[in-house]
Amino acid sequence: MSAYAGQPLRARDREGTCGLLPPHGAATYEQFLKLYGPTPRPGERLLDIVQASGLSGRGGAGFPTARKLRAVRDGRRPVVLANGTEGEPASHKDEVLLSHNPHLVIDGALLAADAVRARRVIIAVARAADAAAQLERALASRPDGDRVEVRTVPDRFIAGEESALIHFLNGGEAKPTNTPPRPFERGVGGRPTLVQNVETLATLALIARYGEGWFRASGTAEEPGNVLATVAGAVRMPGVLEVPLGIELSDLFARCGGLTEPARAYLVGGYFGRWVPAVEGLELSSASLATAGGSLGARTVVAFPQSSCGVLESARVIAYMAGQSAEQCGPCVFGLRTLAARFATIARAEPGAAEAYRALDGLHRQIARRGACAHPDGVLGFAASATRVFADEFSAHLAGHCTARSHQPVLPVPVKQGDWR
Amino acid sequence: MSKPLHLALDMIRCDAYGHCAELLPELIELDQWGYPIIEAASVPEHLHGDARRAVAACPRLALKLERRAATRGPAGTGAAR
Numbered sequence: 001m002s003a004y005a006g007q008p009l010r011a012r013d014r015e016g017t018c019g020l021l022p023p024h025g026a027a028t029y030e031q032f033l034k035l036y037g038p039t040p041r042p043g044e045r046l047l048d049i050v051q052a053s054g055l056s057g058r059g060g061a062g063f064p065t066a067r068k069l070r071a072v073r074d075g076r077r078p079v080v081l082a083n084g085t086e087g088e089p090a091s092h093k094d095e096v097l098l099s100h101n102p103h104l105v106i107d108g109a110l111l112a113a114d115a116v117r118a119r120r121v122i123i124a125v126a127r128a129a130d131a132a133a134q135l136e137r138a139l140a141s142r143p144d145g146d147r148v149e150v151r152t153v154p155d156r157f158i159a160g161e162e163s164a165l166i167h168f169l170n171g172g173e174a175k176p177t178n179t180p181p182r183p184f185e186r187g188v189g190g191r192p193t194l195v196q197n198v199e200t201l202a203t204l205a206l207i208a209r210y211g212e213g214w215f216r217a218s219g220t221a222e223e224p225g226n227v228l229a230t231v232a233g234a235v236r237m238p239g240v241l242e243v244p245l246g247i248e249l250s251d252l253f254a255r256c257g258g259l260t261e262p263a264r265a266y267l268v269g270g271y272f273g274r275w276v277p278a279v280e281g282l283e284l285s286s287a288s289l290a291t292a293g294g295s296l297g298a299r300t301v302v303a304f305p306q307s308s309c310g311v312l313e314s315a316r317v318i319a320y321m322a323g324q325s326a327e328q329c330g331p332c333v334f335g336l337r338t339l340a341a342r343f344a345t346i347a348r349a350e351p352g353a354a355e356a357y358r359a360l361d362g363l364h365r366q367i368a369r370r371g372a373c374a375h376p377d378g379v380l381g382f383a384a385s386a387t388r389v390f391a392d393e394f395s396a397h398l399a400g401h402c403t404a405r406s407h408q409p410v411l412p413v414p415v416k417q418g419d420w421r
Numbered sequence: 422m423s424k425p426l427h428l429a430l431d432m433i434r435c436d437a438y439g440h441c442a443e444l445l446p447e448l449i450e451l452d453q454w455g456y457p458i459i460e461a462a463s464v465p466e467h468l469h470g471d472a473r474r475a476v477a478a479c480p481r482l483a484l485k486l487e488r489r490a491a492t493r494g495p496a497g498t499g500a501a502r
Contacts, residue, residue, distance in 0.1 A: 178433060330436075372432050
């Protein structure tokens with residue numbers, strides 16, 4: 001997905017400011033400077049500005065950015081690691097951001113580095129993406145470009161998990177490690193490491209230019225600012241767009257040309273996310289999504305069409321996610337494999353479906369909170385939300401039939417598998 | 422008074438040999454794939470000897486005893502969340 005949908009909220013023509021995704025992008029440094037002006041130099045004052053802005057991480061976990069910055073500021077000289085790996089198959093926002101506005105990401109990484117006195121700055125992207133070459137070109141075209149290293153990372157769902165990413169950059173396999181130590185304690189080259197999603201850093205570069213008041217003018221009081229969202233499924237123009245947090249999901253779909261058919265449910269937050277029922281009035285905010293059992297994640301929103309089978313789609317995703325285990329922790333390796341097999345049996349409405357369904361609770365207890373990383377728990381949460389939201393379809397499957405009219409895949413599941421190194 | 426002894430499992434290292442559950446069934450059971458589930462990480466005084474034997478018997482060095490104050494996260498995750 002290289003195009004983005006909808007219209008960005010802030011174009012250059014309003015208040016002289018510009019958002020994350022300007023209408024025609026800012027691929028070259030000249031275009032970028034024309035739109036955004038030179039890189040500001042707030043130095044360590046940036047921490048106070050970021051603190052006042054209330055910016056939280058845009059990679060999915062939503063951790064307060066100022067706290068992360070402060071955690072690495074005072075100790076040994078830290079490393080800044082911009083995470084643009086985006087292993088989540090349903091998300092394309094980092095890919096679109098890096099290709100349409102690479103200089104904003106670079107700016108953000110350098111600003112963060114200046115704020116925490118870091119010398120080494122790394123931007124990590126997936127191997128398969130074109131992002132590495134685009135970034136190298138962007139860096140070559142700016143005077144401060146030699147301060148930033150670009151590293152490519154194996155194409156694996158889990159390779160972007162921060163401990164896996166650091167393990168890889170330190171010469172190991174792209175597999176999660178035990179924590180502690182957390183990255184801010186010991187990361188790349190053994191140094192305290194600030195790991196930030198590329199969208200977080202791009203947003204930080206905007207806040208450094210326009211101030212916290214500008215940032216807070218958009219979004220909600222609890223969750224200020226604009227974000228990138230990837231919208232897919234039953235919409236006319238799927239893609240990535242920039243929206244304020246708190247936007248109604250119906251508005252989000254309207255900006256993508258509207259729904260092609262009524263939605264049966266929404267998948268919010270990607271494959272570590274949750275299915276939520278397609279109820280009216282839901283907003284793209286943590287508070288609103290929590291009322292429906294969901295969470296924001298990296299703002300991947302799939303409108304799941306009425307005609308499709310939620311059980312089958314969930315089974316496909318769980319099978320993919322089981323295959324994405326780093327194969328280190330027994331409960332993850334064997335537990336997710338078993339979970340995938342149970343879901344497949346139910347999805348096919350086979351005679352063993354009822355038995356497979358009854359086994360899910362016990363299976364859940366044997367997997368939950370027993371992995372070194374969040375992978376197994378993420379998949380469990382997804383699976384549990386499927387049984388809640390598609391309860392009627394599960395009943396039909398247990399009775400031996402499927403009510404869906406279409407079995408065309410809706411959610412993307414990559415078949416190509418990257419290496420670990 | 423010294424801090425209480427706690428079991429800590431490195432799930433990445435563990436290869437489901439199961440010796441720990443045999444030597445310390447009071448605190449460790451195995452899941453359906455043979456990996457330990459540690460019900461309570463804190464080890465009561467009278468089981469200190471058995472716990473040390475269970476730790477020593479692990480071929481993978483995946484089980485450890487730690488002195489620490491409070492529980493730091495669910496047992497068997499090695500993670501502080």
